[in-house]
Structures are given as C-alpha cells and as structure tokens.
C-alpha cells in the first residue's frame with residue numbers, strides 16, 4: 001500500500017472535500033494516523049487546506065459499562081426483591097455498594113414499597129415486572145436520548161461527555177497528488193552532475209529544537225548535601241567514612257549506651273538483617289568494658305544493672321542513625337597513642353521501620369557533626385550548632401531539653417520558620433555520655449559534642465516539595481531531577 005499522506009491526497013483528488021473521521025473509516029486506519037498524515041501534508045505548504053471541528057460524544061464510565069452489561073442499579077435492586085418481600089437491611093446488604101442508590105431509584109420509580117405493618121421494614125414489589133430503560137439507553141445508540149436524561153446519567157456518573165477534534169480538508173492552491181520530497185542534503189553526485197543548480201533543497205528549519213543531550217544530573221538531595229558538606233568543611237570538619245549501611249547492634253546501640261531492652265531496638269523501629277544475621281570480631285577488651293558499663297556500671301556510673309548479652313549486640317541491622325558511624329570513628333580516635341581534638345561530620349543514609357506517609361519514608365539521610373576535645377561544655381555545643389545554622393542562613397534558634405540514651409544533656413533544636421510563622425524542630429543534639437566515651441578509651445576530661453538533622457527536610461523546603469514520595473523513590477518524576485535548579489544556600 002502506498003504511504004498514508006499520498007493516499008489522503010488521492011482521496012481528496014476524487015472527493016474535493018474530506019473528513020478525517022469518515023476517511024479513517026473508509027481507509028480502515030486509526031483516525032490519529034490520518035491526523036498525522038494531515039499534519040505532514042500541512043507542512044508542505046498550500047497543498048491542502050484544513051479546518052478543525054469538534055464533536056461532543058458520550059462515553060460510558062466504568063460504572064456505566066457495568067450497567068450496560070448487568071442492568072441498572074434500580075433494576076438489580078428490584079430483581080433481588082422476592083414475591084413475598086424481603087427485610088430492608090437484608091436487601092441493602094445483598095445489593096452491595098450500589099444498594100442505596102438502586103433502592104432510592106426503585107422507590108421513586110414506583111417499583112417497590114416499604115411495608116412497616118409487621119414492625120420491621122419489609123420491601124415489597126409494587127409491580128410484577130419492569131423495563132430497565134436506563135440499561136436500554138446506556139446500551140443503545142445515544143442519538144435518540146433526550147438531553148435532560150443524558151444530564152441525569154452524567155450526574156449518576158454512568159456516562160461522561162468527551163470532546164473530540166476532527167479535520168475537514170479541501171484542496172489547497174498548490175494541490176497535487178504527488179508529494180515531492182525536497183532533498184535535504186547536498187551530495188557529491190549533485191555537484192559532479194551540476195544538478196545542484198536546479199534542485200531546490202529543503203530549507204533549514206532554524207527554529208527546530210536540537211536533540212537533547214543525555215547528560216547526567218544530580219538529584220536535589222545530592223545538591224543540598226554538597227552545600228551542607230561545604231559548610232562543614234568551612235568550619236574545619238573532616239568527613240567520616242559512612243559506607244556501612246549494614247551495622248551490628250553493637251555499634252548502632254550498645255556502644256552508645258543504649259540498653260538492650262530499649263524500645264528503639266524493637267523490630268517495629270529497626271530493620272534486622274537475616275543473612276548474615278550476626279556480626280563477630282568486636283574489639284574484645286572494648287566489648288568487655290561496654291558489657292560492664294551496661295550491666296554493672298563503672299566510669300562513675302551505676303549502669304543499668306541488667307544481664308547484657310553478646311547475642312543481642314551481634315544482631316545485624318540496617319543502621320538507624322549515623323551516630324553508629326560516629327561511635328566507630330570516636331573509638332578509632334581513642335585508640336591513638338595521644339588524643340588529638342577532632343571535628344568530624346557525615347551525611348548519609350539511615351533506615352527506620354516507619355509507617356510511611358507524606359513526610360516519612362523507611363530510609364532517609366542524616367547530617368551529623370561531632371566535636372571532641374578537652375573541657376567542652378554545653379555552651380560550646382550551642383555555639384557550634386549556632387555557627388553551623390547561621391552559615392545556612394538560619395539565625396533564630398532555640399534549644400529544648402530532650403532525652404537520648406547516649407547524650408546528657410540532650411537538646412532538640414528548633415528554628416523559627418518565617419513561612420509557617422512558628423518554631424519547628426530541625427535537629428537533635430547533646431553531649432555524649434561518659435558511659436559511651438570512657439569505655440572507648442578516650443581520656444578522662446575529653447567531652448564530645450554531637451548534633452544531627454535530616455537532609456530531606458531542608459531539601460523539601462528548599463525545593464518546595466511537600467510529599468517525600470515526589471523526592472525519593474520509584475514515583476519520582478525524572479524530569480524533576482533533570483530540571484531542578486542548582487541549590488544555593490544564602491550563607492552568612
């Protein structure tokens with residue numbers, strides 16, 4: 001078969017006027033293909049003239065389709081009513097989701113009645129048989145149905161109106177049935193034979209968009225992460241190694257003086273790993289000190305006084321916070337011959353078995369900073385956090401006493417949100433407990449500041465995303481990732 005644009009031209013040559021809808025029927029092709037052919041003919045200049053017209057059509061909804069095959073709701077209700085009647089609640093229950101509508105329609109059609117003479121309402125037939133006009137209408141040709149009735153079906157969500165576009169076409173000033181494609185390229189042959197002098201080449205379309213280059217691009221979370229990393233680096237922090245998504249309970253909880261019965265260790269909050277289920281090779285003397293401080297105390301603490309078990313500590317999990325990383329790093333710092341003050345940060349992924357909603361996923365990123373030195377106080381802690389947030393352009397901060405098993409004192413960090421006109425929680429912080437630091441081997445008198453916040457929250461605020469699923473996960477629009485702007489934080 002010849003190509004479709006040529007076929008359209010030949011039809012037009014015979015008919016003088018054509019209609020895309022009828023032409024599609026005649027040529028037995030999809031109307032959209034005809035429209036495509038018409039568009040390409042339009043691009044040739046004045047070969048054809050076109051006009052668009054719109055047609056209103058009725059289309060059945062899913063519910064309408066059901067009515068077309070199974071009958072209207074009222075007819076189905078009527079059919080459920082036996083000759084000697086049926087209690088009303090039983091009828092409604094039998095009819096399922098369409099019972100209520102069907103019932104009231106069947107009542108107003110005068111098909112059924114409620115009989116209360118026996119006490120409880122019983123539904124009875126008023127007539128022997130019915131004609132299901134609604135079904136007949138829905139199934140049949142809509143041209144004969146009154147507009148009012150159609151509007152009623154629309155209201156009942158059985159049918160909806162759809163507008164479709166069609167074309168009429170006529171011959172244009174340069175009508176031809178032979179499409180000549182102007183050559184797009186100058187060839188060596190044309191030059192050799194001199195035919196280029198008489199050939200009309202297809203003009204350049206300087207308005208055509210170029211082919212998009214498939215370059216890589218950064219996800220907004222990574223852009224915001226780069227900004228936070230920059231701030232830490234400006235403040236003299238070095239980055240911790242965060243490559244362990246799978247961690248042992250020991251480093252995630254025990255090293256942090258988090259008791260083994262703590263609710264956070266429950267499978268409701270933590271994802272445990274089944275293969276490999278456990279870790280081994282903990283530094284043995286350190287492990288003994290951790291065991292002791294939990295069960296008996298020491299280092300100036302009375303401990304928790306429970307039977308600490310290595311089985312619990314060896315369980316593998318997906319780390320629930322990056323403080324597990326900080327614990328490993330602080331332990332390493334403590335193993336050096338002489339203690340040197342450190343400022344360290346990390347920004348990486350953590351996992352919690354949360355109920356998912358618009359702002360929570362089972363995995364997210366934490367930003368965490370730790371500073372260890374002799375004689376650090378809560379004042380230093382507040383100072384470091386203040387400097388950090390000031391560099392982010394957040395100046396109004398408040399600290400609220402809180403509880404963490406591994407810090408004392410602990411403080412939640414709040415900032416004043418100008419948009420929301422209220423104080424919102426933006427992070428958590430505190431001074432790591434001696435029960436955590438001393439068993440590691442850090443010298444007496446060394447204190448450690450810690451603070452953490454999520455990366456998702458500031459990113460969502462920065463990029464004005466209000467559902468986390470639009471930022472992370474399989475529903476993310478890749479175009480959003482491609483087109484979102486650079487992240488610039490107005491820094492102080």
Ligand code: PHE
Nearest residue numbers: 321323428429430450451452
């Ligand atoms: N780990 C804490 C959290 O998950 C944050 C934190 C880090 C708190 C360091 C105090 C010290 O929220």
